[in-house]
Amino acid sequence: MxxxxxxxxxxxxxxxxxxxxxxxxxxxxxxxxxxxxxxxxxxxxxxxxxxxxxxxxxxxxxxxxxxxxxxxxxxxxxxxxxxxxxxxxxxxxxxxxxxxxxxxxxxxxxxxxxxxxxxxxxxxxxxxxxxxxxxxxxxxxxxxxxxxxxxxRNMPTIDFDATTIVIAGFPNVGKSTLLKQLSGADPQVANYPFTTKGIQIGHVERHWKHIQIIDTPGLLDRPVLEMNDIELNAMVALEHLADTILFIFDASETCGFSLESQYNLLKQIEQVFSEIPIIYLFNKMDIVKDVEDQEYIKPYVDEFDDAIFISAIDGEGIEKISKKFDTIKKIERESEDDFY
Ligand code: GDP
The missing domain is CATH 1.20.120.1190 (Four Helix Bundle (Hemerythrin (Met), subunit A))
Structure with a gap:
């Protein structure tokens, strides 16, 4: 506008x-x-x-x-x-x-x-x-x-025909590193209320399917229970966009958040985005190495039978995420039909 x-x-x-x-x-x-x-x-x-x-x-x-x-x-x-x-x-x-x-x-x-x-x-x-x-x-x-x-001014430019993935997870779990890995080029940065660095939008073409990946630093990276109404609204606006949420765990806990609190954040996000499917990622596997050797991770990993293990920093496991993207269905929303 x-x-x-x-x-x-x-x-x-x-x-x-x-x-x-x-x-x-x-x-x-x-x-x-x-x-x-x-x-x-x-x-x-x-x-x-x-x-x-x-x-x-x-x-x-x-x-x-x-x-x-x-x-x-x-x-x-x-x-x-x-x-x-x-x-x-x-x-x-x-x-x-x-x-x-x-x-x-x-x-x-x-x-x-x-x-x-x-x-x-x-x-x-x-x-x-x-x-x-x-x-x-x-x-x-x-x-x-x-x-x-x-x-x-500088409102995010959203492609409403594209499949949209919204990234969530605590600060420093590797969200922006992953966004860059997935989308290659520098993401588009636009204003978004209650985000610390604005919203970041990366684009991926896959089998003629256009996918946009959105990172919202400052918004989907902190406990929902601490948010006020207007911050919640800023979050709910994303619900009108997201076809899938990509939730990132830092399996190494080097981000400074325990897996337990990361898991609690996930549960809150699941509640807000109850209609939206979630892809679960465990990042920084280069530090963790083998899950089987790490007792502290096991209970969390066992929660999900289809979690993906990656190392965003060296691109390990990125292809598994891309394959998963192929299965995402675009959520049809009425207001968009009206728009076009
Ligand atoms: P964000 O705040 O969630 O966007 O996290 P960033 O992408 O900024 O990453 C936070 C820190 O973790 C940075 O120093 C990254 O280099 C580091 N990091 C991200 N992914 C990995 C990974 O797979 N392995 C390791 N060892 N470090 C990572």
Whole structure:
């Protein structure tokens, strides 16, 4: 979403009045019958000012798509970052101003045309007064949209046709190392609320299937029970995206979290994403070497009959993950059908 620069009411009015003056000055140089000239100048001034201001309002309104028609993920995103209701309210106010200015333009254009030219200037002044009052009434809405512009820039670009895998696991278990291993190129980095480094999106092509892998540092790497409502919402937004969760254990525990607490995190994530299948990975197997020799790991490994053992750092086991990706089914979601 590329919202254009949002002006303050003063900037908007200045621009409108300046362009109105320019157009009026140009009218002065035209050959027009004397009794009409004064009227023509003031009518031009009013109509031009109104149009310039309306054009700017329209460019802002056009830059924001219908929120209800966006995929659920983006609706959630807008709600978490700026609030959908506030956004609608601000856009509604701009729409309102647009309508009123259209009326003023018509009303004062006609008044100036139909009345004697001595009265043209006073109608023009009246029109400017009302224009200023309308524009000043949407000050808080323009302020809000300026805030929204800043917060909604660099939104993640999601491919809704792709199969989406969301990575979860405590910090330092090897999530970003794995993302790089799987996707090769540098991941796309975009803003995402409550993530420490933004969201990272890597892409993989496999048998003509496009897979996007998302890492959310700061969000899916800490206990869900400690989150507040809005952080939970930020997490739930991912539920509208994920076709599979890739949960990474650090089998070596060198990340600083015991397998027991990693297992507890998994249980919480399973609860939040109850509809989404999970792939279980045990990473850093280069340190652990043989699971059979490590009593502390056994109870956790035994929980899963299809866990994958890897070493993200030297690419060991990556092919097993890719093979697993081939079996992932894309979850069909209604809102996306509506979108396309
Ligand atoms: P994230 O915070 O979960 O994204 O973890 P990182 O990918 O940043 O990895 C944290 C640390 O673990 C880094 O120093 C990595 O080099 C290291 N690391 C990641 N995967 C492995 C692995 O398979 N084996 C070993 N020995 N170290 C790893």
């Amino acid at each position: 590329m919202i254009p620069t949002i002006p303050t009411p003063d900037e908007l009015l200045d621009k409108g009045f300046r362009r109105g003056k320019k157009a009026a000055d140009l009218m002065r140089t035209q050959k027009i019958p004397k009794h009409l000239k004064g009227k023509k100048i003031e009518e031009t001034r009013v109509v031009t000012s109104c149009q310039v201001i309306k054009d700017k309002l329209k460019s802002i309104l056009d830059s924001v798509p219908e929120i209800e028609e966006l995929p659920m993920f983006y609706q959630d995103y807008i709600d978490i970052t700026v609030g959908v209701d506030d956004m609608k309210q601000a856009l509604g106010a701009l729409n309102w101003a647009y309508g009123i200015i259209t009326q003023l333009e018509k009303e004062y254009g006609a008044k100036i045309r139909k009345n004697p030219s001595e009265r043209a200037t006073s109608f023009q002044k009246q029109a400017y007064g009302r224009l200023a009052s309308v524009v000043n009434k949407i000050k808080k809405d323009l302020d809000f949209l300026d805030f929204a512009k800043a917060n909604l």
